[in-house]
Amino acid sequence: MIKTYHKTTTIKAEQFDEAKWQAIYNDSHNPEERNIEARKFGIDHYHGYFIIPTCEGDMRIHDGDWIATGINGEHWPIADDIFMKTYAELPVIPTVIAEYISAVKNGETDLEDINAVEAASGVIEYDQASHIEAEWIQQHGDEFARAWLDGYQVEAQHDTRTD
Template identity: 65%
Template sequence: MIKIYRKTATIKAEQFDEAKWQSIYNDSHNPEEWDIEARKLGIDHYHGYFIIPTLEGDMRIHDGDWVATGVNGEHWPIADDIFKKTYAELPVIPKAVAGMIENYRRNEPLSNLLFDAGTFHFENRVLDWIRTHDEVVARAWLDGYQVEAQHDTRAD
């Protein structure tokens, strides 16, 4: 009997810009400098095109492909159309909301967090945010999240 599965691992990914990496390769006059930059994206070597060593062997990466980094630091290329069908970026949430999610996650179920956000109408910006973004909070609870960058509001 066929069963239906979904991916559960979270990966990091960067879209490959061949012109950028060609420029890095051409501008690096020191092979060690090239190796340091290339390893950040998992690129092993250049033969007129870029190669990424994977667990299944060396694979060529094309412009617009995505370079995925797995939980053990391994890299592999994914064609852009496949990547867009398979992966979704984790939701971005405020730091205070992330703190509340983690606090509830340790002690209570998601339903309590959503109930409290919908019930308590006193002046609380965090609960207001959760109430108006309940689907984002549910996705963040289940799949993980990114904390939004803090903006410095001080005058320059």
Template identity: 50%
Template sequence: MKYRKTALIEAEQYIGSPAQVIEYNIVEIPPIIGTDKPYEYFIPTLEGPMELHAGDWIATGVNGEHWPIADDVFKKTYAKLPVIPYNVAAFIKLCKGSNIDLRDVLYFENNGFDYVKEDEARIGDWIADHQDKVARAWLDGYEVEK
């Protein structure tokens, strides 16, 4: 059987900034004098300290825990949430709360929501032009345009 991850995470790429060192309690271990060994960086995790390299991603889980993910693994495993307009996000939220099917959303059947009438053309046109993004937002979540 195959499985997909269902929990959302927040992540940022580690660049070694002093702010990141403080925010994530990163421990810097200097090299032994007289060796070519570089600084080593460790981040505290639920499993104990884990090594962190510049370019790795620091993930924050649903309970606020952190862990490092190598850049290549991160890019194969995670994708950004779709960014959608506020009115489309409100429509999705309203439809989900009213047990409207995704099929009806993708074909933009407003199902008698009065507030949608005012903005119907813009919502319907945007959904028609971005059906993959709407389906992904429906299934995985989304961010609202700023």
């Protein structure tokens, strides 16, 4: 019987720009420096294209492909069209919301054994978070749910001081 599955691991990925890497290989006069910069790649000198070492062996990488990095540091190429159908960038949330999600999931609040929906309503109904957190969750319900379930990136802090 066929079952349906979803991916549960977060990956890091960058899009491959062949012109950029070709310039690194061609412009670097120091082979040692070139190897440090492009340690993920090799060049098939016979065919003249980039390859990436993977767990399954060397694979050709095309301009526009995505280079995925797994949880063990392994790399593999993913064609752009497949990548766009398979992966979505994690939501970016404020630090205070990330801290709240962490606190609730780690049992550091009065709310026990709850899921994402109960956490969102709990923060609003029981004042388990500040007004700022509750307001953000109300205005960004989809991002909050995705962050709770899939993981998140924390919004970059901007230094607003004037010296």
